[in-house]
Amino acid sequence: MKKNLKNAPASTSPPAKATIADVARTAGVSKATVSRFLNHRDTLLSKDIATRVEVAIAALAYSPSPMAQALKRGRSKLIGLVVADVSNPFSVALLRGAEKACQQAGYLIMLFNLADDDAREQEAIETLSAYQVEGFILNTLGHDGGAAATAIRHGKPVVLIDRRHHDLQVDFVSLDNTGAMRLAIDHLVERGFSNMLYVTDPIKGVSTREERESAFHRWILNQQSSDSKIVGRTLECPSDKAEQLDEGLRALHASAPRGQAAVVTSNAVTSLRVVASMARLKLRLGMDIGLVGIDETDWAPYVGPGLSTIAQPTGELGRIAANSLIERLKGQTPPPRQILLSGELISRGSSRSDAPSAN
Amino acid sequence: MKKNLKNAPASTSPPAKATIADVARTAGVSKATVSRFLNHRDTLLSKDIATRVEVAIAALAYSPSPMAQALKRGRSKLIGLVVADVSNPFSVALLRGAEKACQQAGYLIMLFNLADDDAREQEAIETLSAYQVEGFILNTLGHDGGAAATAIRHGKPVVLIDRRHHDLQVDFVSLDNTGAMRLAIDHLVERGFSNMLYVTDPIKGVSTREERESAFHRWILNQQSSDSKIVGRTLECPSDKAEQLDEGLRALHASAPRGQAAVVTSNAVTSLRVVASMARLKLRLGMDIGLVGIDETDWAPYVGPGLSTIAQPTGELGRIAANSLIERLKGQTPPPRQILLSGELISRGSSRSDAPSAN
DNA sequence: TTGTAAGCGTTATCAA
DNA sequence: TTGATAACGCTTACAA
Numbered sequence: 219m220k221k222n223l224k225n226a227p228a229s230t231s232p233p234a235k236a237t238i239a240d241v242a243r244t245a246g247v248s249k250a251t252v253s254r255f256l257n258h259r260d261t262l263l264s265k266d267i268a269t270r271v272e273v274a275i276a277a278l279a280y281s282p283s284p285m286a287q288a289l290k291r292g293r294s295k296l297i298g299l300v301v302a303d304v305s306n307p308f309s310v311a312l313l314r315g316a317e318k319a320c321q322q323a324g325y326l327i328m329l330f331n332l333a334d335d336d337a338r339e340q341e342a343i344e345t346l347s348a349y350q351v352e353g354f355i356l357n358t359l360g361h362d363g364g365a366a367a368t369a370i371r372h373g374k375p376v377v378l379i380d381r382r383h384h385d386l387q388v389d390f391v392s393l394d395n396t397g398a399m400r401l402a403i404d405h406l407v408e409r410g411f412s413n414m415l416y417v418t419d420p421i422k423g424v425s426t427r428e429e430r431e432s433a434f435h436r437w438i439l440n441q442q443s444s445d446s447k448i449v450g451r452t453l454e455c456p457s458d459k460a461e462q463l464d465e466g467l468r469a470l471h472a473s474a475p476r477g478q479a480a481v482v483t484s485n486a487v488t489s490l491r492v493v494a495s496m497a498r499l500k501l502r503l504g505m506d507i508g509l510v511g512i513d514e515t516d517w518a519p520y521v522g523p524g525l526s527t528i529a530q531p532t533g534e535l536g537r538i539a540a541n542s543l544i545e546r547l548k549g550q551t552p553p554p555r556q557i558l559l560s561g562e563l564i565s566r567g568s569s570r571s572d573a574p575s576a577n
Numbered sequence: 578m579k580k581n582l583k584n585a586p587a588s589t590s591p592p593a594k595a596t597i598a599d600v601a602r603t604a605g606v607s608k609a610t611v612s613r614f615l616n617h618r619d620t621l622l623s624k625d626i627a628t629r630v631e632v633a634i635a636a637l638a639y640s641p642s643p644m645a646q647a648l649k650r651g652r653s654k655l656i657g658l659v660v661a662d663v664s665n666p667f668s669v670a671l672l673r674g675a676e677k678a679c680q681q682a683g684y685l686i687m688l689f690n691l692a693d694d695d696a697r698e699q700e701a702i703e704t705l706s707a708y709q710v711e712g713f714i715l716n717t718l719g720h721d722g723g724a725a726a727t728a729i730r731h732g733k734p735v736v737l738i739d740r741r742h743h744d745l746q747v748d749f750v751s752l753d754n755t756g757a758m759r760l761a762i763d764h765l766v767e768r769g770f771s772n773m774l775y776v777t778d779p780i781k782g783v784s785t786r787e788e789r790e791s792a793f794h795r796w797i798l799n800q801q802s803s804d805s806k807i808v809g810r811t812l813e814c815p816s817d818k819a820e821q822l823d824e825g826l827r828a829l830h831a832s833a834p835r836g837q838a839a840v841v842t843s844n845a846v847t848s849l850r851v852v853a854s855m856a857r858l859k860l861r862l863g864m865d866i867g868l869v870g871i872d873e874t875d876w877a878p879y880v881g882p883g884l885s886t887i888a889q890p891t892g893e894l895g896r897i898a899a900n901s902l903i904e905r906l907k908g909q910t911p912p913p914r915q916i917l918l919s920g921e922l923i924s925r926g927s928s929r930s931d932a933p934s935a936n
Numbered sequence: 937t938t939g940t941a942a943g944c945g946t947t948a949t950c951a952a
Numbered sequence: 953t954t955g956a957t958a959a960c961g962c963t964t965a966c967a968a
Binding site: 235281283284285286288289294304305310311313314317318326327328329331333344345347348349350372490493494497515516517519520521522 | 594640642643644645647648653663664669670672673676677685686687688690692703704706707708709731849852853856874875876878879880881
């Protein structure tokens with residue numbers, strides 16, 4: 219009988235983690251009792267037996283196998299987090315926020331990184347579902363709501379971060395894009411800039427990009443009513459078309475007197491692309507072209523004269539997303555919510571037309 | 578009987594993923610046969626039955642539950658990756674490399690982020706073990722080899738990245754720290770710098786830090802033999818002691834004529850701290866103090882006059898670590914290996930004493 | 937070549 | 953209040 223092996227000197231193999239059966243045996247009770255002790259400590263329990271079980275558990279350093287529990291319960295204490303690209307600092311900050319919230323609630327995050335490959339969305343959902351994750355936090359490209367829809371079809375609750383899908387009745391957590399953009403525009407105007415260019419990844423129906431772009435124009439219009447000189451255009455520029463960006467910036471610089479041209483970027487990666495382009499064009503941040511970018515990063519203060527940014531409360535976004543999900547996992551079913559968090563302007567040299575060069 | 582429910586209209590609940598039993602039933606065979614079809618397609622299989630099973634699987638869109646498989650086999654197709662801090666770009670690059678390799682081999686990575694809290698090391702190992710990960714890739718602080726040792730005690734193979742533990746007989750993958758440091762020193766000397774300061778996180782017995790620091794001094798000594806003017810000191814500086822760093826840099830700058838003082842940093846985070854400190858001191862990168870930092874990043878080209886760096890092949894490190902592990906999971910047991918990869922010098926303005934300010 | 941049945945580590949239903 | 957026992961979805965001897 220296998221069982222006896224457990225008491226043998228056991229050669230050099232690992233001490234074979236204790237199971238509920240082991241605990242039951244050494245406590246002299248049934249498995250059911252041990253399980254009850256674990257899951258229904260409050261109800262049904264004679265003091266005597268309870269302590270015997272407790273002692274046995276401690277002695278064997280027993281802890282239940284989440285895999286077995288998952289199999290039996292159909293729940294796994296696992297939450298799936300799908301991100302478009304871990305290389306993006308935004309995703310990492312999200313992860314950290316979500317992780318913290320999950321940890322407190324006893325959940326573990328399974329991360330699936332799309333590595334910017336949309337095609338893997340379905341795969342991500344399927345894979346994570348197979349591992350019995352109880353719900354999803356999605357921050358994917360999601361040109362359609364496909365991934366989210368699949369998740370829902372699997373019967374798992376979903377929270378969307380940053381990318382909205384209006385046809386899906388799910389929780390949605392995001393930066394208040396409209397407000398954030400207003401912060402950027404108003405700040406630039408106040409600093410004397412009047413000729414603005416919004417540089418974004420190709421919009422392609424991604425909600426965040428749409429919202430930011432339309433907000434950009436709305437606030438430009440708004441400013442125009444008090445100063446007709448103020449104008450704004452959009453440049454959609456894929457990341458592999460550096461020349462296109464160069465051309466856009468060159469034109470911007472040429473078309474506006476010194477101190478009037480400014481760029482607003484849609485995220486940290488785009489900001490860096492603009493910085494790179496300006497370096498190629500030998501244009502100076504702030505002095506030649508102003509810049510405010512969405513997303514704060516560690517390095518923003520030290521690039522050129524310092525990058526002015528709209529900081530997203532990224533960790534918060536992750537935390538709130540996780541908590542909303544966990545709430546639903548606990549059985550609550552509030553109507554789908556939209557939670558928008560405000561951004562914060564951090565003003566640095568790149569939005570001062572008289573900015574000194576740093577270092 | 579529960580089973581019958583499956584054929585009922587099933588209200589609005591999810592379509593309840595097909596199980597092996599469902600497949601067996603619709604194919605008119607036993608579960609064992611389906612399992613065989615899945616796992617031993619080559620051997621034992623009558624053409625007729627094989628196709629019936631195949632059809633049924635397709636029809637039901639069946640795929641086996643990894644959880645159940647894990648429970649039965651004791652193997653899960655999961656690999657645990659423990660990183661000290663996901664915020665560190667190094668960790669992310671690692672993750673991406675490892676992820677890719679794992680994906681190709683059909684493994685999934687479970688990430689556990691210590692968030693720089695050493696105390697959670699054991700927890701990480703225990704948690705991941707409980708989820709039946711088959712092996713570990715560890716990039717932790719690991720002041721002792723505790724975590725790795727625990728993993729090994731659990732009987733799971735381990736690969737260490739970047740942090741070595743000599744007493745542990747496991748695979749180890751890392752940058753060739755000695756070679757990397759030589760690249761840095763020789764480059765700085767060639768550029769005319771002679772008074773060097775190595776800025777590092779507190780060494781505290783972390784192998785990488787020790788190796789880099791001692792290599793720093795070795796190559797300084799080596800250069801000294803041809804030019805006695807060349808000197809080097811170490812500054813161990815915890816991240817919450819900015820004044821200490823300021824003081825160190827001030828002293829360095831004061832003690833050396835223009836164009837002679839240079840700093841070497843131990844990683845990207847430290848580089849940024851040095852950049853911040855210099856900004857506070859109003860010192861110019863390159864001109865006042867030279868800088869070469871280990872770790873290349875997206876933003877390195879655009880900070881000040883551009884940061885000179887020693888780029889680690891980070892993705893490669895992750896890939897190799899994953900592959901080594903997978904090899905062992907497949908049953909091979911080569912003796913423990915050390916794999917050291919070379920760094921690459923990327924020279925920018927921060928190591929030119931006549932560097933122009935950027936932007 | 938296929939099927940039967942036991943068992944992986946749990947939880948939950950039912951008796952006792 | 954406790955203990956058998958049957959699942960959960962899968963793999964694998966062992967029989968047929």
